[in-house]
Structures are given as C-alpha cells and as structure tokens.
Ligand code: HEC
C-alpha cells in the first residue's frame with residue numbers, strides 16, 4: 010500500500026507535469042505566434058540596413074539624377090547641368106536638348122557619361138532623393154504613389170540590375186563613386202526587404 014507521503018509526491022507530480030508540458034509547448038510554438046519572428050522579420054535590423062545603405066542614395070552619382078528641382082545636376086557639388094538642360098515630362102529632356110543628343114550608350118572620354126537609356130525620372134514621378142532624410146526616402150521608396158508602383162522586392166530588383174544604378178560605380182572620367190560597393194549596397198537593401206522594409210525615423 011502506498012504511504013501517505015508517496016501519494017503526496019504523486020499528487021505533486023500530477024499537478025506539476027501538466028504545467029511543465031504546457032510551458033514547453035508554449036515555448037516551442039511562441040515564435041510561430043509572433044508574425045515577425047515567424048517570417049524572418051526584424052524591424053530593428055531592417056531599419057539599420059536601410060540607414061547603412063542610405064549614404065549611397067545621397068551620393069552625387071545618384072542624387073544628380075534624382076534632384077529636388079526640374080533639372081539634372083552635375084559634379085560632386087551637384088551644380089546646375091550645363092546648357093540649362095531640363096527634365097521634360099518624360100525625364101528625357103526638352104527638345105532640342107534631349108538627353109540622348111549628348112548622352113550615348115557609354116561614357117565618352119572628355120564628354121558626357123552614358124549608358125543605354127540615359128534619362129531621369131519623369132515629371133509626374135520625380136523620385137526625389139535630394140534633401141530627403143533616410144527615413145523620408147525609405148517611406149517614399151515604399152509608397153506606390155511615388156515609386157512607380159514598385160513593391161520593396163521590385164525596388165531591390167531595380168537596384169540589382171538597372172544600368173543607370175550600376176553606372177554609379179563606373180562613371181568614367183575620374184568621377185568619384187560611393188564608398189560602399191554595389192555588392193554591399195545591394196546586400197543591405199535585400200536585408201532591408203527580407204526583414205520587413207522597416208524605416209528609420
Ligand atoms: C547638350 C549636351 C547634353 C544634354 C542635352 C544633356 N547632357 Fe547631361 N551632361 C552633358 C555633359 C557634357 C556632362 C558632363 C559634365 C561633367 O561631368 O563635367 C553631363 C553630365 C550629366 C550628369 C552628371 C553625372 C554625374 O553625376 O557626374 C547628369 C546626371 C546628366 N548629365 C543628366 C542628363 C539628363 C537627365 C539629360 C536629359 C534630361 C541630360 N543630361 C542632357 C551633356 C548633356
């Protein structure tokens with residue numbers, strides 16, 4: 010016959026075991042209940058990735074085609090473009106000074122830089138980088154009203170492959186390039202998207 014002490018011990022075991030099991034169960038499914046952790050999202054890491062990458066957007070090789078005004082800019086101090094060139098409705102200039110008149114498929118030594126399709130964003134969607142804070146730029150890149158209807162994933166595809174973006178790292182003529190390599194920049198922007206497209210303040 011079980012002594013009273015045995016019965017008490019069993020009693021404790023029966024009351025503690027379910028509680029332990031419940032804790033183990035909750036601990037194992039908890040991450041799945043958190044939408045962020047479950048999908049690999051992490052807003053702090055995402056924000057930081059964007060903040061690190063932001064320096065590239067504000068480099069003159071990028072900013073000169075993404076100005077606040079209605080004309081492209083030139084050189085490292087982002088001066089007005091020569092000949093009073095203007096954006097034009099489609100970002101391809103105002104005749105006769107269309108971008109393609111001077112900018113060709115490759116950088117011209119001693120002349121205008123170039124890649125196929127050289128132009129700036131159109132009037133109705135100017136995609137301004139100049140004067141934005143990293144947080145403002147981040148929110149703009151996510152906003153379909155200001156980004157040509159792109160999702161975060163489409164923004165990074167553009168960053169991976171667009172010849173105008175790649176040109177920023179081979180601009181010719183001894184022009185300066187962003188400190189961060191294209192590879193590191195693309196990796197940061199992928200991390201930004203993968204971890205949830207969170208924006209710095
Ligand atoms: C009449 C010729 C001409 C036309 C038209 C022209 N450009 Fe240029 N562009 C140049 C020259 C020359 C340079 C080189 C200036 C320098 O770096 O000293 C230049 C430089 C630039 C740069 C500077 C790149 C950098 O960061 O160093 C940008 C941006 C640019 N052009 C955009 C445009 C856009 C966009 C258009 C059409 C809306 C356009 N250009 C039309 C001749 C032209």
Ligand code: HEC
Pocket residue numbers: 065066070071072074075100127128129130131136149150155156157159164167168173174175176177178
């Ligand atoms: C010669 C001009 C030119 C240069 C230089 C340039 N861009 Fe752009 N950029 C454009 C044009 C034009 C578009 C719009 C293209 C479209 O909508 O298809 C664009 C769009 C973008 C977009 C998409 C924005 C959005 O809201 O979807 C990003 C991101 C971008 N550029 C990044 C860069 C970066 C980074 C650099 C420098 C490494 C750079 N660009 C240099 C012309 C330029």
